Amino acid sequence: MKTFTTRREIREYLSAQSPATVGFVPTLGALHNGHLSLIAQAKKANDIVVCSIFVNPTQFNDPKDLENYPRPIEADIAKLEQAGCHVLFNPAVSEIYDNNEQWHLDIGPLEHLLEGEFRPGHYQGVTQVVYKLLDIVKPNTLYMGQKDYQQFMVVSRMVELLDIPVKMVMCPIEREPDGLAMSSRNIHLSPADRQHALILSKTLNWVKANFDSNNITDLQQQAMDLLKTEDGVQPEYFEIVDGKTLLPADRNSETIVALTAARVGKTRLIDNLLIR
Ligand code: AMP
Numbered sequence: 630m631k632t633f634t635t636r637r638e639i640r641e642y643l644s645a646q647s648p649a650t651v652g653f654v655p656t657l658g659a660l661h662n663g664h665l666s667l668i669a670q671a672k673k674a675n676d677i678v679v680c681s682i683f684v685n686p687t688q689f690n691d692p693k694d695l696e697n698y699p700r701p702i703e704a705d706i707a708k709l710e711q712a713g714c715h716v717l718f719n720p721a722v723s724e725i726y727d728n729n730e731q732w733h734l735d736i737g738p739l740e741h742l743l744e745g746e747f748r749p750g751h752y753q754g755v756t757q758v759v760y761k762l763l764d765i766v767k768p769n770t771l772y773m774g775q776k777d778y779q780q781f782m783v784v785s786r787m788v789e790l791l792d793i794p795v796k797m798v799m800c801p802i803e804r805e806p807d808g809l810a811m812s813s814r815n816i817h818l819s820p821a822d823r824q825h826a827l828i829l830s831k832t833l834n835w836v837k838a839n840f841d842s843n844n845i846t847d848l849q850q851q852a853m854d855l856l857k858t859e860d861g862v863q864p865e866y867f868e869i870v871d872g873k874t875l876l877p878a879d880r881n882s883e884t885i886v887a888l889t890a891a892r893v894g895k896t897r898l899i900d901n902l903l904i905r
Contacts, residue, residue, distance in 0.1 A: 630710050632717045636765050639679075639718050643766070648676035653768035653795075655759060658682035659699040659813035660708045663803040667772045668712045670800050679766050680709055681718040683725065687732070688754030694897075699813055718766065725761055732757040736786045742875050743888055744779050744899070747865050755780055756787045763793055770796045776803075776810055778886060778901045782875060802901075804830065810900045821861065822894035828859040829889055833902035836869065836887050840904050845869050845878060856891055864891040869904065878904075 633639035643651065652671030656664050664680075671678040682705055689695035702719065709717055734756045739745070745752055763771070771788075773781050781799050788795055803811045808830035809823070818826055832855045836848050843851075849867055856864035870877060872884025888901040 630706070630714055630717055632706070632719060634718075634720050635724055636720070639716065639765060642716070643677070643679075646677060650675040650677070650770070651766065651768040652678045652770045652772060653762070653766045654678065654680045654714075654772045655762050656680060656682055657684050657698065657813065658705050659701055659816070660705045661803075661811045661813065661815075663774060663776060663811040665708060665712045666803050667774060667800050668709070668714050670798065671770070671772045672713060675770065677715045678713075679716040679718060679768065680714050681720075681762055681766070683718075683720055683758065683762070685725075685754060685758040686722060687726070687757050688751050690748045690750050697817070699816055718762075725758065730757075734760075734787060734790070736783055736790070739779065739783050739786055739875060742779070743866060743868060743870075744890065747890060752780070752783045755783060759784050760787065760791070760793075763795060768795055770798055772798050772800055774800050774802065775901070775903075776812070777899070778872075778888060779875060782873075808834075810898075812898060814896050814898065817894075817896040819894060822896065825859050825861045826893045826896075826898060828856055828862055829891060829893075829898060829900040830902075832856055832867065833887050833889065833900060836867075837902055837904050840885075845880075852887070852889070856889070861894050862891050864889065865897075866890055872903070872905075 652675035654667045654671055684698050740752050785797050809826055832852050836852050849869055852867040853864055856862055867889040869887045871882040872886045878885045885905040886901055886903050890899045
């Protein structure tokens with residue numbers, strides 16, 4: 630695997646290779662099998678797979694979260710080598726941002742729904758960094774996880790609005806055997822939190838199993854109640870939405886997804902499940 634830390638070097642390398650197709654997997658690092666499943670999917674369809682590891686400060690609304698974000702770069706490099714990733718882009722913050730850069734993209738209601746309500750500014754930071762990374766890597770295909778469902782919709786909207794020539798592929802959520810969605814933040818869970826965290830996937834599955842026999846508003850309320858019954862769990866939202874707009878679902882919505890976020894101990898987790 631080739632590792633680059635500057636824009637100039639990675640651009641030069643990719644243009645010299647002139648591959649038929651480049652697949653790109655942007656990450657914040659602290660890699661787990663969820664990330665590696667994206668690399669594997671990208672490898673199936675591309676000549677060159679580029680992974681970026683960049684803890685993007687502009688998407689963190691909580692400075693403590695940014696400070697505590699795990700950065701095990703040596704272990705990450707070993708995992709990427711093992712997965713057969715071809716190129717790692719691992720820039721410093723100063724390589725990506727000039728001081729006091731301004732960015733705003735009007736992505737409509739998507740910005741303030743769900744995660745947007747609880748993480749103000751988060752999706753502006755996400756679109757800002759993904760725009761820059763796409764401009765550097767110029768991939769044919771961008772691979773992102775369903776784990777961050779709203780992020781996928783936000784980036785799709787940006788790609789559409791700015792007419793960026795990239796295809797987007799959504800990869801399924803990788804879970805631990807007991808159902809917990811893999812996340813870089815799971816290492817912050819104490820053994821007790823780790824057990825309590827199972828209530829997220831259990832509740833999502835319960836809602837899916839009961840979807841046809843209940844009305845949507847009641848289901849959302851029951852799901853919130855179920856989450857609250859678990860020790861150490863403070864739910865922020867549980868919503869059943871139209872999978873395309875992320876506005877409240879109705880029974881006619883073609884795609885329906887349930888999304889939730891909760892604090893488990895001190896750790897904030899998100900999860901979701903396609904209901905239809
Ligand atoms: P992150 O490093 O958390 O920004 O994630 C980088 C990419 O990996 C994003 O597209 C995520 O949606 C995806 N991802 C994170 N967790 C998982 C998972 N458990 N399964 C599949 N993809 C994931």
